[in-house]
Amino acid sequence: MPKESFLRNRIKSVGFALRGALLLIRTEPSIKIQVVLAILMTAVGFYFEISNTEWILQVLAISLVIGIEGANTAIEKICDFIHPEFNKRIGFIKDVSAGAVMLVSLGAIIVGLIIYLPKIF
Numbered sequence: 654m655p656k657e658s659f660l661r662n663r664i665k666s667v668g669f670a671l672r673g674a675l676l677l678i679r680t681e682p683s684i685k686i687q688v689v690l691a692i693l694m695t696a697v698g699f700y701f702e703i704s705n706t707e708w709i710l711q712v713l714a715i716s717l718v719i720g721i722e723g724a725n726t727a728i729e730k731i732c733d734f735i736h737p738e739f740n741k742r743i744g745f746i747k748d749v750s751a752g753a754v755m756l757v758s759l760g761a762i763i764v765g766l767i768i769y770l771p772k773i774f
């Protein structure tokens with residue numbers, strides 16, 4: 654059987670990734686909230702006419718939070734699949750994964766404060 658072309662494989666992978674992103678948005682409440690916040694912050698960015706550098710930082714902060722939240726969801730699903738029962742080590746893995754989301758979220762909040770506080774006050 655002939656090997657599929659490199660380009661065809663890449664296009665397929667993008668399709669799978671898009672399906673994953675849509676699944677996340679449709680099924681995960683935390684991702685839904687973050688997407689709503691991302692849309693809100695984009696509107697706020699237009700309202701305050703933030704600079705190109707500020708847009709870059711805001712887009713990076715938002716995509717980092719949503720991306721890490723997606724990875725956290727995947728880790729939680731793996732944990733639930735391999736060990737649905739209570740287990741101390743599974744609890745540790747889930748806590749660490751949630752902690753990673755909290756750390757990038759804190760960073761994103763600080764970026765937001767640095768951008769918008771001087772514009773508000």
Ligand SMILES: Nc1ncnc2c1ncn2[C@@H]1O[C@H](COP(=O)(O)OP(=O)(O)OP(=O)(O)O)[C@@H](O)[C@H]1O
Nearest residue numbers: 683729736737738739740741743744745747748751
């Ligand atoms: N199988 C388990 N064994 C031990 N502790 C668990 C287990 N499942 C969950 N926990 C504990 O409960 C916490 C929440 O886990 P859960 O899977 O409900 O994540 P969540 O943050 O509520 O998920 P979501 O992102 O869907 O809101 C974990 O961080 C962990 O401390």
